[in-house]
Structures are given as structure tokens and as C-alpha cells.
Amino acid sequence: ALKTRVKRPRRWVVTIHNDDYTTMEFVIALLTGIFNKSHAEAVELMLVVHRRGAAPIGAFSKDVATTKIAEAEQQASAHCFPLVLTMEAE
Numbered sequence: 001a002l003k004t005r006v007k008r009p010r011r012w013v014v015t016i017h018n019d020d021y022t023t024m025e026f027v028i029a030l031l032t033g034i035f036n037k038s039h040a041e042a043v044e045l046m047l048v049v050h051r052r053g054a055a056p057i058g059a060f061s062k063d064v065a066t067t068k069i070a071e072a073e074q075q076a077s078a079h080c081f082p083l084v085l086t087m088e089a090e
Helices: 024-033 039-052 062-078
Strands: 012-017 054-060 084-089
Touching (some): 024 039, 062 084
8 A cells, every 4th residue: 555645844944134223123023023922032032133143033834934024024124124034944
């Protein structure tokens, strides 16, 4: 008998990158609003980005990662912030 193996869809890690213009408050708002982080977790992640230059903020399906990045960059652009988010396969 043939066995079918279900392959789990690949997850994509979204990373937020530091810049000298985007405010800490704005980053926290994005992390809580778009990425569903608690306020405490968002503050912690924002500080990691600030200190290290970047931080992974979650792993999602490709569609979800793409949508969240687009939404975050759209909001950043609307506030004239050059925020950059990237995604790479887990």
C-alpha cells in the first residue's frame, strides 16, 4: 500500500531591522497591532532590534508573512519611516 506523507508547509521567519528614524513607539505599535505581540513582548523585541540591529519577530506561512510585512511597511511609509522587514525560510 502506498503511504502518503503530509509535508508541513515551510515556515518563514520575519525579521525587523533597525534604522535611525523609525520611533520606538511606532515599532511597538506595529508589533502589538500587526504581529499580535503583548506590550511587554513588543518592548523587549524593540530593545533587541535597537541593540543588535535586527530581531526575528515570528514564523508564519509564506502568505501570512508576506501580508504582515506589506501591512507593516505600508504603515511605516504612511508615517514616513524607512522601516525594513525581511523574511527567510525557517
